[in-house]
Amino acid sequence: xxxxxxxxxxxxxxxxxxxxxxxxxxxxxxxxxxxxxxxxxxxxxxxxxxxxxxxxxxxxxxxxxxxxxxxxxxxxxxxxxxxxxxxxxxxxxxxxxxxxxxxxxxxxxxxxxxxxxxxxxxxxxxxxxxxxxxxxxxxxxxxxxxxxxxxxxxxxxxxxxxxxxxxxxxxxxxxxxxxxxxxxxxxxxxxxxxxxxxxxxxxxxxxxxxxxxxxxxxxxxxxxxxxxxxxxxxxxxxxxxxxxxxxxxxxxxxxxxxxxxxxxxxxxxxxxxxxxxxxxxxxxxxxxxxxxxxxxxxxxxxxxxxxxxxxxxxxxxxxxxxxxxxxxxxxxxxxxxxxxxxxxxxxxxxxxxxxxxxxxxxxxxxxxxxxxxxxxxxxxxxxxxxxxxxxxxxxxxxxxxxxxxxxxxxxxxxxxxxxxxxxxxxxxxxxxxxxxxxxxxxxxxxxxxxxxxxxxxxxxxxxxxxxxxxxxxxxxxxxxxxxxxxxxxxxxxxxxxxxxxxxxxxxxxxxxxxxxxxxxxxxxxxxxxxxxxxxxxxxxxxxxxxxxxxxxxxxxxxxxxxxxxxxxxxxxxxxxxxxxxxxxxxxxxxxxxxxxxxxxxxxxxxxxxxxxxxxxxxxxxxxxxxxxxxxxxxxxxxxxxxxx
Amino acid sequence: xxxxxxxxxxxxxxxxxxxxxxxxxxxxxxxxxxxxxxxxxxxxxxxxxxxxxxxxxxxxxxxxxxxxxxxxxxxxxxxxxxxxxxxx
Numbered sequence: 243x244x245x246x247x248x249x250x251x252x253x254x255x256x257x258x259x260x261x262x263x264x265x266x267x268x269x270x271x272x273x274x275x276x277x278x279x280x281x282x283x284x285x286x287x288x289x290x291x292x293x294x295x296x297x298x299x300x301x302x303x304x305x306x307x308x309x310x311x312x313x314x315x316x317x318x319x320x321x322x323x324x325x326x327x328x329x330x331x332x333x334x335x336x337x338x339x340x341x342x343x344x345x346x347x348x349x350x351x352x353x354x355x356x357x358x359x360x361x362x363x364x365x366x367x368x369x370x371x372x373x374x375x376x377x378x379x380x381x382x383x384x385x386x387x388x389x390x391x392x393x394x395x396x397x398x399x400x401x402x403x404x405x406x407x408x409x410x411x412x413x414x415x416x417x418x419x420x421x422x423x424x425x426x427x428x429x430x431x432x433x434x435x436x437x438x439x440x441x442x443x444x445x446x447x448x449x450x451x452x453x454x455x456x457x458x459x460x461x462x463x464x465x466x467x468x469x470x471x472x473x474x475x476x477x478x479x480x481x482x483x484x485x486x487x488x489x490x491x492x493x494x495x496x497x498x499x500x501x502x503x504x505x506x507x508x509x510x511x512x513x514x515x516x517x518x519x520x521x522x523x524x525x526x527x528x529x530x531x532x533x534x535x536x537x538x539x540x541x542x543x544x545x546x547x548x549x550x551x552x553x554x555x556x557x558x559x560x561x562x563x564x565x566x567x568x569x570x571x572x573x574x575x576x577x578x579x580x581x582x583x584x585x586x587x588x589x590x591x592x593x594x595x596x597x598x599x600x601x602x603x604x605x606x607x608x609x610x611x612x613x614x615x616x617x618x619x620x621x622x623x624x625x626x627x628x629x630x631x632x633x634x635x636x637x638x639x640x641x642x643x644x645x646x647x648x649x650x651x652x653x654x655x656x657x658x659x660x661x662x663x664x665x666x667x668x669x670x671x672x673x674x675x676x677x678x679x680x681x682x683x684x685x686x687x688x689x690x691x692x693x694x695x696x697x698x699x700x701x702x703x704x705x706x707x708x709x710x711x712x713x714x715x716x717x718x719x720x721x722x723x724x725x726x727x728x729x730x731x732x733x734x735x736x737x738x739x740x741x742x743x744x745x746x747x748x749x750x751x752x753x754x755x756x757x758x759x760x761x762x763x764x765x766x767x768x769x770x771x772x773x774x775x776x777x778x779x780x781x782x783x784x785x786x787x788x789x790x791x792x793x794x795x796x797x798x799x800x801x802x803x804x805x806x807x808x809x810x811x812x813x814x815x816x817x818x819x820x821x822x823x824x825x826x827x828x829x830x831x832x833x834x835x836x837x838x839x840x841x842x843x844x845x846x847x848x849x850x851x852x853x854x855x856x857x858x859x860x861x862x863x864x865x866x867x868x869x870x871x872x873x874x875x876x877x878x879x880x881x882x883x884x885x886x
Numbered sequence: 887x888x889x890x891x892x893x894x895x896x897x898x899x900x901x902x903x904x905x906x907x908x909x910x911x912x913x914x915x916x917x918x919x920x921x922x923x924x925x926x927x928x929x930x931x932x933x934x935x936x937x938x939x940x941x942x943x944x945x946x947x948x949x950x951x952x953x954x955x956x957x958x959x960x961x962x963x964x965x966x967x968x969x970x971x972x973x974x
Binding site for chain 2: 317320321323324327328330331332334335336339340343572575576579610611613614615616621622624629632633636637640659660663664666667670671674677678681809
């Protein structure tokens, strides 16, 4: 799938980036102290901080990843929205005010506030760095995804642009500029997403997603067929022909047939019907033995790999219709529920030349099936491992939010505990509203013929493109700003862990206040370079899925320590250190040995030593157990923590 | 470099009340969330049940988001009132 670049989109993007950089350089002149650099001086208004929370939190994973996953797998993508928001209840009810009360610059400050322990300082700083890195990967991947349609640049260039711009932002003004960038971005994202959803509802649903002949949609063909006595395939469309040995080989065994028309080879799915057989057109990506990729048999630039997403059968109150016209949000979902939408499955087939072909085949799916879990996560007739994976993911999403370092440090930017609480309330309202919108944006992409099957992360910006280049340009620029803002927050958190927690506290390096700021800026540059590298390596993975891992690591390494410190008086410094390290090592170890990582290593997923992808259900309890056991063992050797 | 808050905070006499309220409300929300996850894991076809014209999955999902917002407002209301009452 290829895109046409618009000068307007490029102009908007460049303007936005220049504005953000200008703001950073302006704020940099007022940021001379470490309080200013790491905590924006602690005087941000709670409403601004609340929207900035939304800016921090509504990252590429939310806007690109969730919408993309809903577009291709329905309600399963929305599960991320639900889990991400539920996590804010942990933050509001248990963490917000104590974090404000205990900490100064970093998450480590709060954990170490009662102990002044070198072990906690080291473990928490490592945890902050690891979680921030895991969270940075999907943001950088998202940046690379965005620049392709927006600027016509390859993935790695987008990653490098974000890396450089963000490092400049952070290295100039730290938390102050990050906060105001997040505030603007969060507000704009909410406004533009609302406009997009109003557009989707106003257009309504249609079985012909060409939007009044303004946007051509490929008509996917179905050919009827029968098998002759000699085994040859007889096709209703005589312009196509199949080879005599169509039933044998890798394709025949996988249920596909290669047909040739005017010298062009296409792949069709073979299905039994009441009267014989149906052949349904597929899309396919062939990877040749030398690594060259062909999209529907041609190079990507030839544009033969079509965007997809259409309704096969549209019903309102049980009556079949061609289109709904403008509908309200509930009527929209009700119509989808009663209809049948064509989703797409995928299957790999080996080629004789040593290459392989990834075939995307049509999968008509009822609306009730789309609007309930089970299309991505295997929950129906699921094995124990499948159920474990699902519960573990939902646990990670629930527990991860309140343990993300770049979210926690935002509590230090407000002046009081009440302001911390109120900013969390604003965050919940704005983030919750946005997550409701994700369902409509995702289904809008699913039914408007805009999905790029090779990378569903672009679904939300591409549904905006179906309304015109202006909305697309604005949405894409904001999406890019989304990445900029979140990466800024993460790099501030990571640089604080290096300069404040490791260099100053753990190693005891004496630094002046300005030296402390300089150390943070240098750390930001190093972290930025590492993030660029990781963003290039992980190209192509769904960004929301990647964020799920970051949540699992954060929930395992940080949350047990935070909660037990606040609510269990027998917690000791060695207990907290053990909890962080056990949570970190177990979650990381399980991820690195998981089936999805095995694919990244170029191995078969079924050969992975661990059968599940989401580790939280094991690593979070392990972290709690480690804290309790070690704390009980060290009661006598450690001084009791000081009460507030 | 020392620890401690980035800004000076006064003594909060409502702290215990807010902590207890937070724990109770957290438990209440967690139960509702756990039931949602449990249904999806154990008997996902129940989520296809039509409730108020929508699938139960949609109603429950939106309900969890809306409930979070309502509980956040209630929590903030009681905390603000407690601060006004106890921190005079």
